[in-house]
Amino acid sequence: MSRSDDTRDFLPVRIAILTVSDTRTPEDDRSGQTLVDRLQAAGHTLADRRIVQDERDLIAQTLRGWIADPGVDVVISTGGTGLTGRDVTVEAHRDVYEKEIDAFGTVFTHVSMAKIGTSAVQSRACGGVAGGTYLFALPGSPGACKDGWDEILSKQLDYRHMPCNFVEIMPRLEEHLRRK
Template structure:
């Protein structure tokens, strides 16, 4: 069973938060605020925060810029994961991924089912890795951000979480780029 191993030292990670929206700004970005509050309360660092439009190319460009930044370990986006024509965040993430973390979306759906029932089928939450950086795309509601952080990311981004976590393998994410 999963647990926190108190004998291990907590290691903060540097997380960038991206809100994808045509209508939000920093004053009314409740989902971004939810993520920032949880990230800092957990002891991690908010390395950057931006809001950009629902434009696939712009989203992918921002993800690539953050993946190339050695001071960012994780990117969490919120918004644009639904089914409407303007929802292109998932496609932008997949344009950037080197590897997709398929189980992230599955686990998120299981958690969502307990809260919102079959409406969870409308979410396309996703996770992946690019250039040694973890990327996660969450729905644009504060509740979805809370659920993803509290029930998945808070554990997986904590080195003390057992039996395994994302942080302990972080140094190996880009090992294929270092091979000779």
Template sequence: MSASRIDETRPFVPVNIAVMTVSDTRTFADDRSGDTLVKRLEEAGHTLAARAIVIDDVAEIVSQLQAWIADPGVDAVISTGGTGLTGRDVTVEAFRSVFEKEIDGFSVAFHMISWEKVGTSTIQSRATAGVAHGTYLFALPGSPGACKDGWDGILKYQLDYRHRPCNLVEIMPRLEEHRRAEAGAT
């Protein structure tokens, strides 16, 4: 992180973040990974826009994503769970079905961080991220440790407007510029 820094001369801009736990067995009472994400985003000064637990089913995950993507009060979605290799792990397929653009570097950065902690076992994760209709979508593995790694190593910085040399918040107003151009042409 030597090239990363927080520029204290810039104002902090809170982001409205929805948290989705993908699991067939979790409830809000025992959702440690979801709790980890909520605690971290709130401690950073962001707003929890919504929270849901969704079963490991592509249609259910897509439905929740589409609802949040359509909600102007949600700027980003962070999910936990369902990014592995088993038959029930379908979060990545659901997310990719709604992406307009994939953020390839998110997976690369996540694996670099994970490599330091779990070595070659990182290949069993399919952490992914993308953009759909101006909403950032991040899919993290289901363990609290992976959520900490994804937030502490990547999202804490990229969702902070003060982060230099660049961050995802400062380009949020431009994510939909192609739609505005198309609307203006008609």
């Protein structure tokens, strides 16, 4: 079972928050603010925060900029993971992934099922890695952001979480680029 190893020091990570929406503003972005509040309360650093429209190329461009930025370790986006024609966040994420974290979407669905039942099938939450940066796409509701953070990301982005976590393997995400 998972547990916290309090003999290990907490290692804060630098997290960028991206809200994907045609209508949200900084003043009414409740989902983005939910993620900011939670990551800061956990002791992590807000590296950047932006709102972009539901445009695949714009989303991918924003993700690529943060992937190239050594001051960003993790990107969490909210919004655009549904089934409508404007929901293109998942496609934009997959445009930049080097590796997809398949189980992230599966675990998110499991968590959502406990909260919203079979409506969870309408979410396409996903996760991946590119350029040594973790990228996660969550649905656009504050409740989904709370669930994704509280039940999955808060634990996997905590170096003390055992038996394993994303933080401890960060230094090895780009080992394939090192000369042999």
